[in-house]
Amino acid sequence: MQGFASEFSAAVALIFEGDSELWAIVLLSLKVSVFAVLISALIGMPVGAALAVARFPGRRMLIVLMNALMGFPPVVVGLLVYLMLSRSGPLGVLELLYTPTAMIIAQVVLVTPIVAALTRQVVEMLAEEYSEQLRSLGVSRLASVPVLLWDARLALVTALLAGFGRAIAEVGAVIIVGGNINHVTRVMTTTIALETSKGNLALALALGAILIGIAIAVNAMVSAVSLRAEQEGLRHA
């Protein structure tokens, strides 16, 4: 019990004394996840919106596949990205393995289906409501996509925050493609795993507390955005 208390107080000291190693890890984690979510938004939102408004054979199957990809095991994603980026893989020439870029790629693969699936769901419901009105105003199906994305913006922020939550808490994929290299690819989750196994509980606890803090902040933002949407009558789900 005394050991735990001392580790805990050491963790608190690491956080509040501005330990440079700890904050470098936190910064890299945030950088990787924010980039991954931004790229996922650029890919996932138009894809989700297009699936919501377009009608073509095989659409239903694509939606099922996209929903299934939301639950894709991170270690499998890590393995696939590893195979793509390894020296003998198709993208090996880019020499991205064990770099933050590789970690961003793995997180993009994990987060894009979440963003796309949630976008599809939100936009499809909105499209149902807007369909006749937009056609009446002379807006084509394709031109309706940016209109729907903009009008669903608050719900989409929630989708992005959900994606960020998944990315920042991810460990399996990033440890495989990042390699957990000190000062290069070491992020919060991978450091917690490593330092716990080494018995360095103070650093692991400090990072764990920050990670929990980020998770709470993200959830608080999701709640605030949802509340605002409801108050303004902007939510339709």
Next chain:
Amino acid sequence: MRDLLGDMVSCLKVEDLQIRSKGKALLDVRSLVLDGPGPTLILGPNGAGKSLLLRCLHGLISPDRGQVIQDGKLLGAEQKARQAMVFQQPVLLRRSVASNLDFVLKRQGLGRPARRARIAELLTEGGLDGKARQPARSLSGGEAQRLAILRALALEPETLFLDEPTSALDPGATQVIERMVLRASSRGVRIVMVTHDIGQARRLASDVVMMQGGHVVEHGAAKQVLDAPESDASHRYLAGGLVT
């Protein structure tokens, strides 16, 4: 004024229009010509095909047979662009009141200063001054419907379709909407409006189309159809009898 406008108001014709579902004709209109100078009101019981006819006239639904002709031309993209429609439940974009109007004006290619001036003009016309920045979804029912009408008018349509725009409104809000409709009509916009309110038909209509079971059972001058209907169905509907 109305007579002078008669030649200017666009003319709508329906020829042998039919929509079928599961072997049953939901809409079967052999011939209908809307070329009078004032508002046309479509009356009839639920399921009579009023809203379906309106959607066909506006090109939102393609009929299984027949055609809609506007000013001598088959209804196509060019004709649809000269029409606008207001729905029973106003569908407002999740934006501010001004942005709802700006959305339409921007699509018409107007520059920012022209759009701003036109938005101010429209808001005054609809009595929504001071609400430009308010989220459109927070408007009251009557205000929301007024905004929907203003947005439709921002398209400067030759024909304006209204599908029971006042069905959920109180008498005061209804009166404001009716004034807006009459003003648009006096400016030469062809008004085609569905209603269940016989009093409203008396107040607004220049001509009345009575529908039942997907058919037009009577069409004529408002006074004649409302005061001395020729068909039994019209007679029973206007007398408040159950018509199915």
